[in-house]
Amino acid sequence: MSGYFLSQQDARWDKKSFQQENNAGIRKTTGTRITSKDKIIYTPPEGETIIRDLLKNLEDFIHSENDIDDLIRLAVLHYQFEAIHPFPDGNGRTGRVLNILYLVEKGLLDTPILYLSKYIIENKNQYYKKLRAVTEKQDWEGWILFMLKGVEETAIHTLKKINAINDLMRETITYAKAQLPSRVYSKELIELLFEQPYCKVKFLVDKDVAKRQTAAEYL
Template sequence: TTNDALFVAFSASSSQGDPATKEVLRYREALWEGFGALKKRPLLTTNLFIRLVQTIRKNKAGIRNTPGTKVQNAATGKTIFTPPEGERLLRDKLKNLEDYIHTEDGVDPLVKLAVIHYQFEAIHPFTDGNGRTGRILNSLFLVQRGLLDLPVLYLSKYIIQHKSDYYRLLRAVTEKQQWEPWILYILDAVQETADFTRKRIIDIRDLLEETAQLAKQKLPSRVYSRELLEMIFRQPYTKVQFLVEAGIAKRQTAAEYLKALEAVEILAAQKKGKEVLYVNTRLYALLSK
């Protein structure tokens, strides 16, 4: 899906969207559902995995119980491995994975992350959605171990860019027990993704401060507030309803604030479907890089 389709979907009232956009929105919903569950009960369990995949797939999916499943390289069609079958066996293996996740064994959490990622992929507990659920599990594990405050380390970009290595190294663990190259691959993914994410956060923070200075100079004092500026940096598109829900202003005043931001070229109004959204043009450009 395109960046614009995603950004609009995060803000628009309509549930319209292409299948790829809806898939990403469900992934985001599952990620934050998992984060909320972890805050209430800091355990990564089979029941939580099932909740995640049900949110991702928008159905009552459970543990896979159909035979004949194979994990294949999407590009070549080559079988990487054949996962175990039978719900009871899969639940036993997931219980073993739970035990490994929660055991304090002195192993570095990033090394454990690599092992957990492989094991979940190898168990392949669901008929569909295993990859997305596994990637959410990555972030939630790092939160649980205190390495992240929020689940914002997305390894998907790195894995997609190095997909042939991903499948090759998965297979090497399965067939030859070659763990070291796989672990190093995941460590590289974490480092590169962390560096990218840190730089992106710094760039957004710097842009926020630049925009705040511009807004102070150009906006009427009754319009400018730090709260308003931070609101338009939550995501690229904003609208009157967001300001109202945040308690910044009532509807008519909120509309005036957004029009004032448009007048000084911080925001640009765009008609999306039946509603008007306001895009933070510089933030949009930054996130689209």
């Protein structure tokens, strides 16, 4: 398995804001450094050809046929993507999206809602320490156990939150049915309110809850 890994120093998230619709592509700049408190903590590989080769190597690992558990493979690919650091910006966010897509592809998630960032942010000192230990000491066991614990804790937290949302929606439906005029109340209307952080007429019209004028009156 070691043939898939970079023997580089530890990779850290960048702290720059990730622009929407970023079309920068593979990093072509030289002299890229990842710093913390003005100290260089990691120098990612440089050169587009090298980066693309490493990404292809990572892709091959993701799709390779072997007996490595999918969650262990998740921990490995997360480290590797961080180490390659292929884009000028947004590598941390992209890597976390990649994690979710991988879990969905492997059938471990039906819906892309496992927010691993919460665990990583709450344990960021340990996160950085474990990443560095892989690079400097080849301590894969410590890193993998850290990530497995993150998946477990995040899954439990997410399940509790989903159940709480479902309970609240049922309570709201019951309350709205009792309080709203019958011409306004509909289960679909309440469900729509739980789909968006805000609601506007177009949402009701698109969902066939009501025509425009009626939807405006409902809201």
